[in-house]
Amino acid sequence: MYRILEKEVFSPIIKLMVIEAPKVARSCQAGQFVILRIHEEGERIPLTIADFDREKGTITIVFQEVGKTTEQLGAMNAGDSLRDFVGPLGVPSHIEKFGTVMVVGGGVGIAPVHPIARELKKAGNHVIGVIGSRTKELMFWEDKMREACSELHVTTDDGSYVRKGFVTDVMKEIIEDRGKENINLVLAIGPQPMMRACCNLTREYGLKTVVSLNALMVDGTGMCGCCRVSVGGVTKFVCVDGPEFDGHEVDWLELARRGAYFREEEQKARERAKEKHSCQCGCGGGK
Amino acid sequence: MADAQKPKKQIVPKKNPMPAQDPAVRSRNFNEVALGYSPETAIAEAGRCLQCKNEPCRQGCPVEVDIPAFLKLASEGDFAGAIAKIKEKNALPAVCGRVCPQENQCEKYCTLGKKHEPVGIGRVERFCADWELAKGVKLPEVAPPTGFKVAVVGSGPAGITCAADLAKLGHKVTMFEALHVAGGVLMYGIPEFRLPKAVVQAEVENVKKLGVEIEVNSVVGKFATVDQLMEEGGFDAVFIGTGAGLPYFMNIPGENLCGVYSANEFLTRTNLMKAYQFPEWDTPIKVGRKVAVLGGGNVAMDAARTALRLGAEESWIVYRRSDKELPARHEEVEHAHEEGVKFAFLTSPTRIIGDDNGVVKAMECIRYELGEPDASGRRSPVPIPGSEYTMEVDTVVVAIGQGPNPLVPRTTKGLEVNRKGNIVANPETGATSKPGVYAGGDVVTGAATVILAMGAGKVGARSIHDYLMAKKSAK
Numbered sequence: 041m042y043r044i045l046e047k048e049v050f051s052p053i054i055k056l057m058v059i060e061a062p063k064v065a066r067s068c069q070a071g072q073f074v075i076l077r078i079h080e081e082g083e084r085i086p087l088t089i090a091d092f093d094r095e096k097g098t099i100t101i102v103f104q105e106v107g108k109t110t111e112q113l114g115a116m117n118a119g120d121s122l123r124d125f126v127g128p129l130g131v132p133s134h135i136e137k138f139g140t141v142m143v144v145g146g147g148v149g150i151a152p153v154h155p156i157a158r159e160l161k162k163a164g165n166h167v168i169g170v171i172g173s174r175t176k177e178l179m180f181w182e183d184k185m186r187e188a189c190s191e192l193h194v195t196t197d198d199g200s201y202v203r204k205g206f207v208t209d210v211m212k213e214i215i216e217d218r219g220k221e222n223i224n225l226v227l228a229i230g231p232q233p234m235m236r237a238c239c240n241l242t243r244e245y246g247l248k249t250v251v252s253l254n255a256l257m258v259d260g261t262g263m264c265g266c267c268r269v270s271v272g273g274v275t276k277f278v279c280v281d282g283p284e285f286d287g288h289e290v291d292w293l294e295l296a297r298r299g300a301y302f303r304e305e306e307q308k309a310r311e312r313a314k315e316k317h318s319c320q321c322g323c324g325g326g327k
Numbered sequence: 328m329a330d331a332q333k334p335k336k337q338i339v340p341k342k343n344p345m346p347a348q349d350p351a352v353r354s355r356n357f358n359e360v361a362l363g364y365s366p367e368t369a370i371a372e373a374g375r376c377l378q379c380k381n382e383p384c385r386q387g388c389p390v391e392v393d394i395p396a397f398l399k400l401a402s403e404g405d406f407a408g409a410i411a412k413i414k415e416k417n418a419l420p421a422v423c424g425r426v427c428p429q430e431n432q433c434e435k436y437c438t439l440g441k442k443h444e445p446v447g448i449g450r451v452e453r454f455c456a457d458w459e460l461a462k463g464v465k466l467p468e469v470a471p472p473t474g475f476k477v478a479v480v481g482s483g484p485a486g487i488t489c490a491a492d493l494a495k496l497g498h499k500v501t502m503f504e505a506l507h508v509a510g511g512v513l514m515y516g517i518p519e520f521r522l523p524k525a526v527v528q529a530e531v532e533n534v535k536k537l538g539v540e541i542e543v544n545s546v547v548g549k550f551a552t553v554d555q556l557m558e559e560g561g562f563d564a565v566f567i568g569t570g571a572g573l574p575y576f577m578n579i580p581g582e583n584l585c586g587v588y589s590a591n592e593f594l595t596r597t598n599l600m601k602a603y604q605f606p607e608w609d610t611p612i613k614v615g616r617k618v619a620v621l622g623g624g625n626v627a628m629d630a631a632r633t634a635l636r637l638g639a640e641e642s643w644i645v646y647r648r649s650d651k652e653l654p655a656r657h658e659e660v661e662h663a664h665e666e667g668v669k670f671a672f673l674t675s676p677t678r679i680i681g682d683d684n685g686v687v688k689a690m691e692c693i694r695y696e697l698g699e700p701d702a703s704g705r706r707s708p709v710p711i712p713g714s715e716y717t718m719e720v721d722t723v724v725v726a727i728g729q730g731p732n733p734l735v736p737r738t739t740k741g742l743e744v745n746r747k748g749n750i751v752a753n754p755e756t757g758a759t760s761k762p763g764v765y766a767g768g769d770v771v772t773g774a775a776t777v778i779l780a781m782g783a784g785k786v787g788a789r790s791i792h793d794y795l796m797a798k799k800s801a802k
């Protein structure tokens with residue numbers, strides 16, 4: 041069992057948890073992920089590591105409630121325990137001195153981008169951070185990102201905080217302003233449509249862009265092939281070959297379709313969990 | 328029962344049939360198909376044995392179980408004696424009795440089988456093992472602690488056996504498993520209806536009772552490398568039994584469409600994650616109306632039979648060679664037939680076709696014929712030009728084989744692998760190119776059998792023990 045030591049609620053749907061997992065914390069690096077299971081009947085879901093503390097033996101995860109498991113996870117509290125927690129999985133981010141790196145986090149993607157930005161800066165890069173969320177309520181870790189990056193640009197889709205615009209709008213302004221030759225690498229993490237949009241933009245400028253893919257997974261060790269994706273026309277397993285890939289080479293349509301294959305079942309599971317909840321929590325089903 | 332008067336023992340030509348669930352019923356449930364002998368039938372079946380002096384059956388057994396001896400004990404109703412005899416060589420009889428390809432091993436060589444049906448050796452073995460499990464297994468004695476620590480990587484039949492033998496010799500053993508339960512393929516691959524998971528877990532519990540610590544959720548090569556286990560973790564030796572878990576695909580167009588699964592994914596979702604109990608269990612699986620399984624081995628049979636149980640109306644085995652070459656266990660092929668699995672022999676897919684949403688809707692296949700015998704005398708299949716046709720399918724399961732997972736070999740300094748990525752180990756000792764590191768099972772041989780993996784675990788344990796004892800006397 042893996043104990044939840046802390047819980048922070050960033051918004052009704054975005055939550056942070058610090059998990060006691062010394063084995064993972066011992067060796068994990070920026071860009072890697074974990075797979076967790078809440079209870080015996082639970083599914084295995086991957087989450088990218090948002091932070092870690094080797095001394096304390098803890099891993100920080102930040103997640104958005106998008107399905108049954110993340111909703112149940114969100115309802116858990118400090119002191120509760122997760123059934124399974126395995127990692128670190130995947131290949132760590134490639135960290136070296138590139139020069140200037142633009143690091144983009146969209147929505148809950150701000151969390152996994154954070155340790156990578158920190159490492160890139162430590163390696164001597166000038167790190168231009170760009171973070172965006174749909175609305176002010178969903179923004180988090182602005183302070184942590186400001187510290188991890190050399191400079192930080194913040195935006196909201198609806199303009200409720202700092203400025204109005206997508207992260208791609210901000211990226212475009214920066215690239216135009218500084219000149220594409222003065223940016224050596226772009227790294228973008230967030231929802232698939234956002235990463236895809238970032239790649240479409242940077243392709244115009246010929247700017248290499250690394251993305252971190254969130255595929256469906258079962259084992260996370262290269263055993264099942266559920267996570268496969270075409271990159272540059274070659275089949276890769278996200279869990280062992282990734283999660284980071286050259287975004288200009290990713291077959292985004294295939295990734296999106298494979299990700300949606302179980303949507304009906306996911307919906308069913310979610311509704312069932314809600315019904316069950318309303319019968320058991322003593323609230324009388326909200327009547 | 329069978330009278331022991333040597334020269335004219337009466338021959339019983341047929342095996343006692345194995346009681347089984349009715350095919351029409353069982354093809355829709357996940358309960359075990361073969362129900363097992365009653366004590367009376369086990370005694371009768373064991374009594375068919377002729378007690379041949381030259382013991383041909385024994386030579387067919389990869390671990391040389393003293394078959395005539397255990398059959399004799401069983402025929403006398405001494406099941407405790409019989410199981411003890413089996414366990415001298417086979418650590419996992421309840422598993423092997425169910426899944427060994429006996430028709431290619433012991434039973435293939437059985438004298439009775441020349442003119443009649445061989446003794447049902449596997450069935451009697453299973454009975455004795457189940458009899459013991461039901462009664463509660465008496466734990467063997469454990470030697471006093473030696474002070475040595477051994478890491479076993481992977482908890483399939485190779486790892487479990489190695490860990491148990493080392494623990495009995497007094498070594499402190501920790502078994503690391505990547506998944507959330509121990510058992511390897513026995514848990515995630517072989518279906519419940521063929522090998523109940525309770526049987527596997529009973530074996531795992533017995534290993535724990537010997538003092539073996541099992542750390543699940545531990546991917547070696549990720550949380551720590553083999554080198555780190557030895558240098559920082561204080562392990563004096565390591566046994567690698569990580570299996571052949573890497574699924575191969577056909578490399579044909581359309582293989583990444585939704586509805587195309589590797590057999591590993593299909594079976595893992597169903598067995599390990601219990602997708603057949605969705606939504607009580609969270610992990611889903613979809614099969615649709617018509618399923619095509621590519622391949623002809625045990626894995627393919629398991630997937631095709633699983634598909635029916637998950638609700639498919641039609642389940643097809645699509646195999647490039649003819650029925651004679653099917654590598655699956657004979658009994659599995661028979662059971663698949665009985666349950667209504669259909670077979671397209673001498674057929675192979677050329678591409679998989681998707682609908683507008685990227686979901687499988689059909690598969691284009693080409694027919695093969697058997698060509699001239701090649702150098703080895705085997706007639707290999709050659710495609711018939713222009714014989715392409717389209718088969719409508721909702722799901723495709725690729726079961727054409729698995730290779731070794733490269734995680735451990737890639738992260739272990741000085742560990743030699745062959746061209747296919749299998750760890751190179753001495754078959755007599757399990758020793759690898761790295762001192763103190765031993766390996767066995769599918770990771771060495773490529774996808775093989777439970778009994779061979781079990782045997783390799785035993786060999787590895789003995790060598791590790793010798794290695795540690797030599798180390799001790801060198802101190």
Ligand SMILES: Cc1cc2nc3c(=O)[nH]c(=O)nc-3n(C[C@H](O)[C@H](O)[C@H](O)COP(=O)(O)OP(=O)(O)OC[C@H]3O[C@@H](n4cnc5c(N)ncnc54)[C@H](O)[C@@H]3O)c2cc1C
Pocket residue numbers: 426427428480481482483484485486503504505506510511512513516517518545546547548568569570571572594625626629656732734735767768769770774775776777778780
């Ligand atoms: C569907 C299916 C049906 C089969 N049917 C039969 C049959 O009827 N009869 C028969 O004899 N054989 C059968 N086999 C083959 C048989 O199961 C294997 O030969 C046998 O299980 C191999 O044992 P093993 O211990 O070498 O490896 P495995 O059973 O594969 O176990 C390896 C274990 O190591 C773990 N592991 C891998 N990498 C790591 C790592 N880096 N760190 C920690 N742990 C790791 C894996 O998760 C796994 O649990 C079948 C196989 C399959 C897939």
Ligand code: SF4
Pocket residue numbers: 375376377378379382383384385394395398436437438439445446448
């Ligand atoms: S070969 Fe058959 S009959 Fe002869 S000893 Fe072995 S099991 Fe008995």
Ligand code: FES
Pocket residue numbers: 256257258259260261262263264265266267268277278279280
């Ligand atoms: S999740 Fe199974 S291979 Fe990647």
